[in-house]
Amino acid sequence: MEYLQELQVPDLFxxxxxxxxxxxxxxxxxxxxxxxxxxxxxxxxxxSGGISLVTNCLSNGREETVLSTITTLMNLATPTTRSKISEPGILQCMLRFSLAESPRLRNLAAVFLQDCCSEEQVRQAQQQMQGLQTAIGIPLPKK
Structure with missing residues (x-):
């Protein structure tokens, strides 16, 4: 890791x-x-402002990219970043992904909601989305 950081690999990615x-x-x-x-x-x-850069990839059309994005967001969750990672827009995105046809995407979104969000946050996001159970605004990735 020391060499990767010295070579600025995280910044490259x-x-x-x-x-x-x-x-x-x-x-x-x-x-x-x-x-x-x-x-x-x-x-x-x-x-390096990674949360916003990573979050932008949730709308990527490739399933592998979206799966890596969700996993990265879970890895970036700390007590100080959890509020940014579990903001309503991201929760709503995860709720949409939890309805996806792809079992990998559906299951990973469910894990995110369980591990990175409180039940109250999920409930509020569901209420905000009531009647909007489509992926409008966020394209579901292609397989």
């Missing part, structure tokens, strides 16, 4: 999230997903 090439975005998100499990790398990602 974060930069890749803004690329137009979907392969680069998927690779960058996968790399961040792996790095975010390490507390030091997690801190580097957070200090």
């Amino acid at each position: 974060l930069d890749m999230l803004a690329e137009e090439n979907e392969n680069f975005v998927e690779f960058g998100m996968g790399g961040l997903c792996n790095l975010s499990m390490d507390p030091e790398c997690r801190d580097v990602i957070l200090q």
Whole structure:
């Protein structure tokens, strides 16, 4: 990890999230997903504004990218970041994903809701979405 940080690999992966090439975005998100499990790398990602960059990838059309995004958000959850990671827009996105056809996406979204959010937060997000159980605004990823 020391060498990865010295070579600024987390920053490289974060930069890749803004690329137009979907392969680069998927690779960058996968790399961040792996790095975010390490507390030091997690801190580097957070200090670089990683939550907003990662959250933007929730609307990516590739299922693998979205799965890596959800996992990364779970890895970035700390007592100080939990409020940003469990904001209503993200919760509503996870509720939509929990209705997806893909079992991987559906199950991972359910784990996110269980592990990163309180029951009250989920209940409030569900109430806000009442009658809006579609993926309007956030395209579901293709398989």
